[in-house]
Amino acid sequence: MARRALKLASWTSMAFAASGFYLYSNKYLDPNDFGAVRVGRAVATTAAISYDYLTSLRRVPYGSEEYAQVRSEVHLRSARRLCELCCANRGTFIKVGQHLAALDYLLPQEYTSTLKVLHSQAPKSSMQEVSQVIREDLGKEIPDLFVSFDDTPMGAASLAQVHKAVLHDGRTVAVKVQHPKVQMQSSKDILLMEVPQIYWELSTKRVLLMEFLDGGQVNDRDYMERNKIDVNEISRHLGKIYSEMIFVNGFVHCDPHPGNVLVRKGPDTGKVEIVLLDHGLYQMLTEEFRLDYCNLWQSLIWTDMEKVKKYCHRLGAGDFYPLLACMLTARSWNSVNRGISQAPVTATENTEIRNNAATYLPQISQLLNRVPRQMLLIFKTNDLLRGIEATLGTRASASSFLNMSRCCVRALATHNKKNTYSYFRRTQISFSETFSLWQISFHELILRAKALRLASWVLALLCWLLPAPH
Secondary structure, eight states: OHHHHHHHHHHHHHHHHHHHHHHHHOTTSOTTTSSHHHHHHHHHHHHHHHHHHHHHHTTSOTTSHHHHHHHHHHHHHHHHHHHHHHHHHOTHHHHHHHHHHTOTTTSOHHHHHHHGGGGTBOOOOOHHHHHHHHHHHHSSOHHHHEEEEOSSOSEEOSSEEEEEEEETTSOEEEEEEEOTTOOGGGHHHHHTOOSSOBOGGGOOSSEEEEEOOOOEETTOHHHHHHTTOOHHHHHHHHHHHHHIIIIIISEEEOOOOGGGEEEEEOTTTOOEEEEEOOOOOEEEOOHHHHHHHHHHHHHHHTTOHHHHHHHHHHTTOGGGHHHHHHHHHTSOHHHHHHOTTTSOOOHHHHHHHHHHHHHTHHHHHHHHHHSOHHHHHHHHHHHHHHHHHHHHTOTTOSHHHHHHHHHHHHHHHHHHHHTOOOHHHHHHHHHHHHHHHHHHHHHHHHHHHHHHHHHHHHHHHHHHHSOOOO
């Protein structure tokens, strides 16, 4: 077990080292910021974590209470070292840390809870640096542009930080200011951002003024309870949003960590709203990939294992198709074979997945080298969404899979109708689409009926065991 824990820590830390080498080779980055010092930090952190696991767990009896206590302490020390590395190297290291922090269902709690600070409390630029960027890009001082400007940022991320401010015409805005050392590559974060509303006349490549939208982070259960927001409704809406993006529209917002997803009740309607922030990282899917991915998910949801194998092969997995299926669904291979929409995730299965994540790291690495590059950001997005579901306690719901299936049916039907000139064939496709959607709704109704029946049985049992006092 010590060797497995060491392997997990080594691979996690090596991800940071690899990121450092990649960033150093990127021509758009300042070599003074991404040089030997930064790579050296990553290597030193990897060595320190590996040594800690190796020496701390070596002489402790495996399976004992002492082993569990020592392992937890090593996890915590290692997580703090990784967090310090992210804060020191900043930039994309923070993005990697944010991703790891969202993997509640996969990584030990000590890692995710320690790294969660990176979602909105990454290292900040000083007000002097913020003022300098605004002065250089807009040609004016802060008081000339704003009636008020909060010195303390509402949140700081890997590439920029956000301040709340009020314009002279009374509009409340969010001012996103790029960190001074971030170079040309980060301008993509600004140029692709479309929501919330942008005030382009006061925006540049390094300063972005947006409509101010209030809300709580999507993983803040306390905020939802205070505002009477149903976590299950949020989970369903989030799943629908991303299913529409991926399967129907062929593009996906690939950075849905909790700091980029807000929830709130609309001030005018009182209805629950999800606000997506930071639209700088999108993946456009090719038509071939999108259709193969649709068919794969349909096969997984309806437990058609022959087609699961077929479409995993089409997506480059080869003999690693069982691993690809498990990684996409975050379920064990046994659950995939039984049907992922038939039974919820259990604590035992969660433990199995966590243990196997370390055991199969070499195979996972080989698989990632085989699949199309589009799949890598899909993996990242899936991991972040599942982390949110795990935090909200909604991961066991089958409704998310059924909503995905609805989007897959619509997407495949639209493609097939677009590629036929026969009126009869289009009518046939439309009928098949309607029937498939009806089947999904009927299946969902059966699952709800089973859940209600189970609840009534439990209630009857409690009434029998605990009769009302006379």
